[in-house]
Amino acid sequence: MRKGMSHSARSAMFAPLDQIGRAEAVTSRLVDAITLGLLADSEQLPSEAELAAQFGVSTVTVREALVALRQQGLVETRRGRGGGSFVKTPANPSAASWRERLRTVSLSELRDVGDHYLAIAGAAAKLAAERSSPEDIERLELATEDIRTATGAEASRAERQFHLEVAAAAQSPRLTREEVQLQSERGGLLWLPLEPHGTRENAYAEHRAIAAAIAQGDGELARKLTEEHILEAIDRLADVHLDLLAP
Amino acid sequence: MNDTPSAGSEVVEQVSALVEDVFGRLKPVLAGAEGLLAASADATAEDLTRLRPQVFEVLGGLVVGAGFISAPNTLADQEFGFEWWTETGDAEPAQLVISLDPDSENFLDYTRQSWFTVPRDTGRRHINGPYVDYLCTDEYTLTFTVPVQRDGAFAGVVGADIYVREVERLLAPKLRALGGRAALVNAQGRVIVSNNARQATGSLVREVDVPAWWSAGAEPVTTESGAHLRRCGDSPIALVRSER
Numbered sequence: 001m002r003k004g005m006s007h008s009a010r011s012a013m014f015a016p017l018d019q020i021g022r023a024e025a026v027t028s029r030l031v032d033a034i035t036l037g038l039l040a041d042s043e044q045l046p047s048e049a050e051l052a053a054q055f056g057v058s059t060v061t062v063r064e065a066l067v068a069l070r071q072q073g074l075v076e077t078r079r080g081r082g083g084g085s086f087v088k089t090p091a092n093p094s095a096a097s098w099r100e101r102l103r104t105v106s107l108s109e110l111r112d113v114g115d116h117y118l119a120i121a122g123a124a125a126k127l128a129a130e131r132s133s134p135e136d137i138e139r140l141e142l143a144t145e146d147i148r149t150a151t152g153a154e155a156s157r158a159e160r161q162f163h164l165e166v167a168a169a170a171q172s173p174r175l176t177r178e179e180v181q182l183q184s185e186r187g188g189l190l191w192l193p194l195e196p197h198g199t200r201e202n203a204y205a206e207h208r209a210i211a212a213a214i215a216q217g218d219g220e221l222a223r224k225l226t227e228e229h230i231l232e233a234i235d236r237l238a239d240v241h242l243d244l245l246a247p
Numbered sequence: 248m249n250d251t252p253s254a255g256s257e258v259v260e261q262v263s264a265l266v267e268d269v270f271g272r273l274k275p276v277l278a279g280a281e282g283l284l285a286a287s288a289d290a291t292a293e294d295l296t297r298l299r300p301q302v303f304e305v306l307g308g309l310v311v312g313a314g315f316i317s318a319p320n321t322l323a324d325q326e327f328g329f330e331w332w333t334e335t336g337d338a339e340p341a342q343l344v345i346s347l348d349p350d351s352e353n354f355l356d357y358t359r360q361s362w363f364t365v366p367r368d369t370g371r372r373h374i375n376g377p378y379v380d381y382l383c384t385d386e387y388t389l390t391f392t393v394p395v396q397r398d399g400a401f402a403g404v405v406g407a408d409i410y411v412r413e414v415e416r417l418l419a420p421k422l423r424a425l426g427g428r429a430a431l432v433n434a435q436g437r438v439i440v441s442n443n444a445r446q447a448t449g450s451l452v453r454e455v456d457v458p459a460w461w462s463a464g465a466e467p468v469t470t471e472s473g474a475h476l477r478r479c480g481d482s483p484i485a486l487v488r489s490e491r
Binding site for chain 1: 355359361377378379381385386387435436437449450451458
């Protein structure tokens with residue numbers, strides 16, 4: 001059985017790209033899909049023609065992207081009958097390929113993703129404060145505790161789960177879908193397990209504060225704390241990005 | 248507002264009938280799941296596929312998703328079991344595939360969701376919602392679940408999903424006919440569907456302490472402020488009515 005996230009996250013992964021002809025964008029999408037586990041190890045990618053159609057780009061662009069993926073060791077090509085491109089899930093997806101992703105994304109793109117994420121997550125936090133029931137709050141508190149104990153890829157998942165729960169507690173299918181979409185593309189970068197150890201404690205404290213504001217029904221505070229939380233995540237990412245670019 | 252006790256009765260009966268219809272449809276799946284688990288202590292994920300004919304029968308009309316979800320370590324070959332199918336509008340239902348690998352970055356723990364925990368903890372059937380079902384439908388949903396037993400222990404749930412907007416379409420006409428403010432709410436006081444914008448779907452009714460009323464037995468009552476509360480049959484859904 002193939003593993004995957006929700007149906008909508010999978011669709012978001014293969015939705016048409018905004019700009020035609022950018023091999024980088026196709027590469028990014030496929031790198032994300034592979035390192036997030038949306039495509040399983042040894043899974044065969046759709047044909048070049050199918051990928052081109054789905055992304056809304058030319059097959060030449062798709063071929064360029066596949067070359068890049070082969071170079072990164074994320075895909076292998078087999079010829080002949082039953083041939084095609086097959087996924088090679090990296091053993092340690094977090095470290096290597098995320099650094100590559102962070103290196104190639106631009107600072108302006110990072111800021112833009114942050115703006116989008118902030119708008120969605122902030123609004124969701126405010127609505128969650130207004131609409132949460134005790135059961136919703138209990139789930140949020142469980143998600144918060146997970147953040148305290150998790151490390152590495154688990155920490156990344158715990159962060160994503162928390163924000164997903166907030167969007168669901170806001171009683172908004174649209175905001176929840178936006179949250180899922182953002183998490184499955186660039187937004188996933190926000191919750192990279194890049195810590196030095198200190199950041200783990202900070203993340204926990206920040207989430208506790210957000211959950212508390214929601215439990216108290218203080219929508220403005222919940223939104224403010226969420227926005228600050230995301231801005232800090234973006235700043236951290238920006239620092240790492242610049243470090244990776246340094247000669 | 249039409250104040251006679253019978254005025255709300257049509258709505259109450261319509262809701263009750265809807266609820267019993269859905270739970271009735273789940274009975275063959277429940278029997279199939281319990282039979283399957285009773286017959287073999289080593290039931291595997293593959294064995295669950297034998298439930299498909301019964302699951303497919305549940306789909307259709309209001310029901311957009313249905314299936315069996317096992318409790319952890321019920322199956323012999325994997326920790327979690329998920330045999331769930333959804334209506335697609337095409338001829339064939341589609342299987343829902345989620346990440347069942349706890350180590351995966353995309354694993355979402357369904358054992359924290361109320362549609363799972365309430366049948367587990369109470370041994371009774373439950374209707375969860377309205378809620379955003381991000382594991383499955385990605386829509387505002389009502390999920391009906393019934394506990395499955397094996398050797399007297401909780402082994403999972405069989406369930407069915409219904410979109411809130413479809414329930415609204417069905418119930419709105421009779422609610423509007425009631426006049427005044429009328430809302431169908433769950434045990435937390437969250438509005439499933441109402442006849443006024445003030446009590447929007449998804450909002451919490453705060454003028455009445457609905458959770459307290461449920462805990463106290465959910466008997467029909469008229470509050471000091473003039474609100475009428477009535478449970479709809481044997482369901483965790485209640486009709487709340489008040490003046491404008």
